[in-house]
Amino acid sequence: MKITTKLQMLMTVAAVVPVMVIIFMDQTVAAGAGVAALVGLLGPFVAAHWLVTKDLGDIRQLCKLVKEGKYRVHTALPNEASDNDEENEFVSVMRDMNWMAREIKLREGQLNEAIDDLDRAQQELLEQKQALELANKRLNEMAMTDPLTGLSNRRHFFDHLEQEICRANRIERPLSLFILDIDYFKQVNDTYGHQAGDGVLKAIAYILRNRLRRSDMVARIGGEEFAILLSDTDLLHTLELAELIRQNIKEYLFQTCDGKSINITCSIGAFSGDRPDYTKAELLYKYADKALYDAKNAGRDQVAYYDCAKLGQEHAELLEQLGQRGVTH
Structure with missing residues (x-):
């Protein structure tokens, strides 16, 4: 009423x-x-x-x-x-x-459902983001890693070499490099098969990883060739480490797939630069490679180094060649 x-x-x-x-x-x-x-x-x-x-x-x-x-x-x-x-x-x-x-209750339920949907969507996006980041990380690792040995590959090594050279020149600290080449590796593949050769490469990678500091870098830069970059290390300590690694490889018993033992030796060429005009990527690698050539010509299974004091006119010529190719010093 x-x-x-x-x-x-x-x-x-x-x-x-x-x-x-x-x-x-x-x-x-x-x-x-x-x-x-x-x-x-x-x-x-x-x-x-x-x-x-x-x-x-x-x-x-x-x-x-x-x-x-x-x-x-x-x-x-x-x-x-x-x-x-x-x-x-x-x-x-x-x-x-x-x-x-009643309408408020209905809208509240709809809002809660929408919030739940958003939470699920956010969780899915987070999981997809994490999966994408993991995939990108794996791709980067694959792009920088040698698939057989798990060491850094040639590309990653030279990228890291450029960074270390800049750091060494900035803080005026020595930077050393040695190149290791397996002696008569082709004969291992021809005699025991490529699978045995792969086993030798993996074993050498294991030896190198266990002899180096965390700040050092080791990479497989060729078929049977490895490069080791040593930060803040002079020539004397570089030669000591190179000789120790040479002996470890010579004494190591490499095994073939059928259980046969293989004796392996290696040749190593080293160079240490403590001046900005020496610590350039092409020069540093070139001098270590020349030292490796000398070790092989001297009979293999030994360590050789390139002496900066004896560079003379050859060093000046190399600098001139690099300057003509656009590399300044």
């Missing part, structure tokens, strides 16, 4: 009661006065409760539940009840608020 209808009913009662009191005043003056006083005292409280207080309490309770996230349906929803022009306004408000509470 509308509030206006309730007010009309109360006004009618308020008008009828005094009339009735006047009509029956002679007989019931005392009773009429009592009734009038009672109506005057209790009427406002009854009217307030009937018209406002009860319905406002229900609305307040609904608002409290919505605030606490407890969405409950108290009355029929708008689309579940027929329109009624005589419906109490407070009831209509409560029903609409109840409908909004």
Whole structure:
């Protein structure tokens, strides 16, 4: 019932009661006065409760539940009840608020589902990113690594050589390089097969890794040729290490696939540069390679070095050739 209808009913009662009191005043003056006083005292409280207080309490309770996230349906929803022009306004408000509470609950569920979907998508993207980073890391390792021995390959070695040369020239520290070549390696392949030859290369890679510091670099730069770069190392210590490695290889028992032992020797050429004009990539490698050539010509199975003090005119000619090719010093 509308509030206006309730007010009309109360006004009618308020008008009828005094009339009735006047009509029956002679007989019931005392009773009429009592009734009038009672109506005057209790009427406002009854009217307030009937018209406002009860319905406002229900609305307040609904608002409290919505605030606490407890969405409950108290009355029929708008689309579940027929329109009624005589419906109490407070009831209509409560029903609409109840409908909004239900919509909030529905949207909350949809939002939670969307958040879950986003979390799953984010996790998938993270996993794909990690897989991509791992794949890129593997590709970089493959691009820098010799697949047979697991050592650095020729390209990675020369990239690292350029960086170490810049560092050595900047801090004015010596930089040494020696090149190791397996003696008569072709005969190993021809006699025992390429599989045995591969085993020899892997074993030598193992020996080199276990004799070098973490700051040093070893690479396979050719079929049976290895290069070892030593940072902050002078010629004396370079020759000592090269000789130790030569002896280790000579004493090592290499095995073929059928269990036969193979004796292997190697030749090593070393060079150490402690001046900027010596520590250039092409010169450093060229002088170590010339020392390796001398070791082979002297009978193999030995270490040779290129002496900077005896370079003389040859060193000047090499610098001139490099200058003509665009390399400055």
